[in-house]
Amino acid sequence: MSPQLSTPSKVPFFRDIRTLKWALQILALLAVFALFYWLYGNYQENVAKSSIQTDLRFLDNPANFTIPGNDLDQSQPVRDAFVEGFLNTLRVAFIGIALATILGTLIGIARLSKNFMVRTLGTVYVELVRNLPLLLLLTFMNLAVVLQAFPRIENAWLPLDLFVVSNRGIAIPWFIGSPAQLGIGILSAALLAFVVAKVRIRQADKSGKQDRAWLVGIVTFVVLVIVIWLLFGYGWELPYVDGRGTTGGLRLDPSFFALVASLVIYTSSHIAEIVRGSILAVSKGQGEAADAIALSGSQKMRLIILPQAFRIAMPALGNQYLNLIKNSSLGATISYFELTQIAQITVGNGSPAVPAFSLTLLVYLAISLVTSLVVNFFNRRLALVER
């Protein structure tokens, strides 16, 4: 007797996994749509009641406020104020990221030092700063340091006679001339120096001789900058106290200083932990191999450990950079005229709140996206190429 094979009966459609999957997704989509529909309906209803604008026309209205240290006119449209705020945010972000990376790396290395004192200092710094709210640091910097500990302009501190430090801000020496011209000059010098260094590295790779290619590159860069400097006749200008203010040099707003300082202090404590973790994550054999071929301590760090550590640290570092950019919105709490502060002021001046703040959010989102693209690009460049 041949065994009766049961023919598989057709699965009913409501138990078919494919139907179920689609049904679930459509359900999820419907739920989200319903939520948005509900929110939008509420929005329409409430907006109709209070008769406010919901579009971006407010960008063309006159701004009606001025930004200290900026020649933005009161009659210029709100759009220009937003652009100015955006630029200020970028300024804080660039300087903050650069300084926080340097300080954080140094402290991260210090935390692993063989020297007990250096190690302790690093640990105290990190544990102290990491566990405080950023807003507290910012408030402290603004109220306690800049506005209270810094002297009045009459008896300003003049460290080395180069700087003027007072509660009206910090003035630093600055060059005279067109910034764009100098920027292009420095950029081309950097490019040239980079090419020189690359060529030297290629030669060194071929000949197998030791060559201080990066040193050569840096020297080239410095020499080129000096040449450009002399060629175009730039000069330094030192700031000095002039009655109720300072003249000459570049004046940094007190709020700018407080914001950058607190962002750098806060973020560097996080970066230090990332750097420390990444250095520890570099396999031990690498350091031992460096010792075995008798590299000096700094060579071992510079040539063997740090390049590999930064490969590991890159994604986490990128996150910290994003955090710093987003945290720069706290500048609004101490009246630094960055994006958020501009949005807050225009809303206070009668611009519609929802579009204004939504626009601000979108700009931050765009900055974040661009930053993560850049970080991902470097991450791919640095990533270990495996089979």
Add this chain to the structure above:
Amino acid sequence: MITWIRRNLFRSITDSILTVVSASILGYVIFQVFQFVFITGRWEIIQVNLKILLVGRFPEELMYLVGFSILATCFSIASLASGMNRPIDKPPTLAGKLWELFQRFGLIIATSAFLIVLAGDLDAVLFGAYVVLSIFAGRLFGRARRTTPLKRLPGWLWVAINVTLPLVLIFLTMGQAALEEWGGFLINFYLAVVSIALSFPLGVMLALGRRSTLPLVRWLSTAYIELLRGAPLFVLLLLAGVALEFFIPASIAPDAIFRAVTVFTLFTAAYLAEVIRGGLQSIPKGQAEAGKALGLSTFKITFLITLPQALRNVIPAQIGQFISLFKDTTLAGVALSVLDLLNVGTAITKQDDYLGQGLIYESLAFVGLLFWVGSYVMSRESQRIEKKLGVGIR
């Protein structure tokens, strides 16, 4: 000793210079702090305003509710902690135990003692005694779970009992007093606890959604997470401050606390989702496959096998998220004019008695102390749990 000094401080000339420089920086800072705390600091501003700093103008007759919710929180934490597995390296002697206790909670004990001394009345001492009692009661309760018939209680019910008790009291307290009477450290604490409790389910759902095999669900979750993570919390709070009423029915009049909790919940959920996703990714595929082999449904595999392990693996990261939320609650102060600890701290220096005397150092130092001790103890505990769980060591 001499060898240690030579090894660790004066290896070479550069090393010696580094030692001297960092020792003098450290010494200077310690000297300045010591001088500030014990000699130049004028702490009567803190003493006078202690109640405002801690609970704002919370009505005196409702303070018992606050007291009860603090006691309940201590009880639950103690009972949950003692219900966990014993540490591997259990200190053998009483002195060892005391030393461990001191290392873990010395800071909290010292700060509480400091607060009691500042308050300087009998009620504060009594309350301190109650807290100690409730911690012991919690420990007993937690131990009873292992020795008495309570053993038969399923684990989730046990956790649920312990979590619900303080949360119910906290929510009850939040509803009792009018918003304008709320303030101080109480607000920071409650905002953090309530927001993390509310954001947890949302975070779990988003994490599961992001790893779902259904593309639509995955895209929606990813979009939500990335959007929220790309936005600054401060701007979200500002937006909620002026715009939340447009998106909800007019019958609900949102107050500042409601706005803050909404934003913190939605924001933290996105970050929590990423943390939990990391945990889910750390679970080997074999776990889910074993579940399938047993014929469990996808739902059961997720909630009985993968998710519990994932959540356990990322407990330290979740605590880290909680710490940053705790610190970020200060943003509600500036964005929504909630009278939180930092706001009160800057406001008391503008009182008539203290105006223009430069007391901002004293008040910010006090505010910083409370936040610092809270965050530091939590991060230390999370490191301890990390070691105990042995994640990454096995």
